[in-house]
Amino acid sequence: IYYTPPPTSTVRRAVRRIRNWAEQGTPLGEILPQSEVVTPYHADAWRARGHEFALHPYVEEGLEAGWARYWEQFTGLGFGAFDTTRTHRVLWHGWAETARVQAGYGVGMNLDYYHVGPTFQRADGSWAFGYFTGSGLPMRFVNDDGRLLSIWQQTTQLVDEQLIAMPWGANFTGVDTAEAIEIAGHLVRTAAGGAYAALGGQFHVDPFAVPGPWTEPAGAYLVGVLAACAERNVPIWSGAAWHDFARARAEGGFDRIEWQAEFGTLQVEIGAQTEELVLMLPLQCGTRRLAQLQVNGKENRAATRQVGATLYSVVVLEPGASLIDARYHTA
Numbered sequence: 001i002y003y004t005p006p007p008t009s010t011v012r013r014a015v016r017r018i019r020n021w022a023e024q025g026t027p028l029g030e031i032l033p034q035s036e037v038v039t040p041y042h043a044d045a046w047r048a049r050g051h052e053f054a055l056h057p058y059v060e061e062g063l064e065a066g067w068a069r070y071w072e073q074f075t076g077l078g079f080g081a082f083d084t085t086r087t088h089r090v091l092w093h094g095w096a097e098t099a100r101v102q103a104g105y106g107v108g109m110n111l112d113y114y115h116v117g118p119t120f121q122r123a124d125g126s127w128a129f130g131y132f133t134g135s136g137l138p139m140r141f142v143n144d145d146g147r148l149l150s151i152w153q154q155t156t157q158l159v160d161e162q163l164i165a166m167p168w169g170a171n172f173t174g175v176d177t178a179e180a181i182e183i184a185g186h187l188v189r190t191a192a193g194g195a196y197a198a199l200g201g202q203f204h205v206d207p208f209a210v211p212g213p214w215t216e217p218a219g220a221y222l223v224g225v226l227a228a229c230a231e232r233n234v235p236i237w238s239g240a241a242w243h244d245f246a247r248a249r250a251e252g253g254f255d256r257i258e259w260q261a262e263f264g265t266l267q268v269e270i271g272a273q274t275e276e277l278v279l280m281l282p283l284q285c286g287t288r289r290l291a292q293l294q295v296n297g298k299e300n301r302a303a304t305r306q307v308g309a310t311l312y313s314v315v316v317l318e319p320g321a322s323l324i325d326a327r328y329h330t331a
Contacts, residue, residue, distance in 0.1 A: 002085070004055070051238050054082035054085055057085070059088070059098075063101055071105055083109060085102060086111040096144065108151055108152060109138065109153075109154050113154075114155075115155075116162045117172055138152040138154040158200065160221055161204065163183060166204060167212060180221050184228065188229055189232060192232035193232075194308055198246075203218075203221075249277070253270070255271045256268070257269075268324040276318060277316075279324065281315070287330055289330075292325075294326075295315060295322060295325075296322060
């Protein structure tokens with residue numbers, strides 16, 4: 001849940017969001033400020049249910065000025081710190097200047113790289129959808145001097161305003177609701193079917209906060225995307241949970257790997273970890289098959305998981321250091 005503290009009132013923010021639409025003379029209907037603003041109580045309740053509640057800043061006045069202003073408002077209202085963020089209108093500064101500033105505020109993951117607009121329309125008018133960084137996984141930002149920053153980039157591939165109408169217009173592709181649901185569902189099915197990826201999603205509250213002809217399609221699109229995930233048992237995580245996983249996965253490493261092919265024995269030392277990790281070992285190695293698996297000297301009855309054409313033994317490693325002993329015997 002990305003939230004912008006209203007500069008003065010909810011009315012001002014609503015007007016700012018739909019200014020272009022209003023200038024076109026489209027009837028606005030009835031727009032009234034909510035009688036109850038978001039409070040730390042709401043934020044705590046959402047976080048307790050597994051959601052993230054984070055800042056969604058404006059930076060039109062300048063990157064550092066915008067972040068300083070909205071950070072002060074957000075934290076001053078008692079909403080606390082957060083792990084991820086997305087900028088209004090996904091405005092970007094420099095090579096990685098936005099990422100550098102956000103990392104300075106303790107943000108660990110940015111979701112600003114966002115599939116919206118005409119960039120991925122082909123010459124024949126058709127559209128491309130998918131992994132526009134060349135990867136399905138989040139990646140660390142790097143400064144223009146080659147130094148890694150302590151912040152990740154997670155792309156946002158499933159963007160509602162690219163595919164359906166919003167109060168301010170949008171729907172750059174011109175598809176109908178059923179086609180929008182199919183496009184999003186295809187990405188989910190493709191990722192779950194072998195082109196493994198983390199799919200970032202954007203679902204605006206505006207179509208529901210400002211009722212109109214866009215409200216029903218927005219609801220259908222949201223339900224359709226969630227149904228596609230449920231159909232393939234794809235977990236739906238908050239940005240904060242995904243950042244924790246990405247960081248723990250990157251920090252996890254092997255201190256020692258010793259493979260004795262003559263005897264079919266494998267020893268792996270994994271340094272102390274703060275998070276629970278999963279290790280996957282192939283059940284088959286050449287003509288040998290995994291016959292015994294021990295974790296820290298204890299026999300492990302691991303579950304199995306198939307990835308592509310390979311079947312793996314799945315070992316859940318508790319936080320801390322681990323010593324893995326695996327023995328492969330000739331079938």
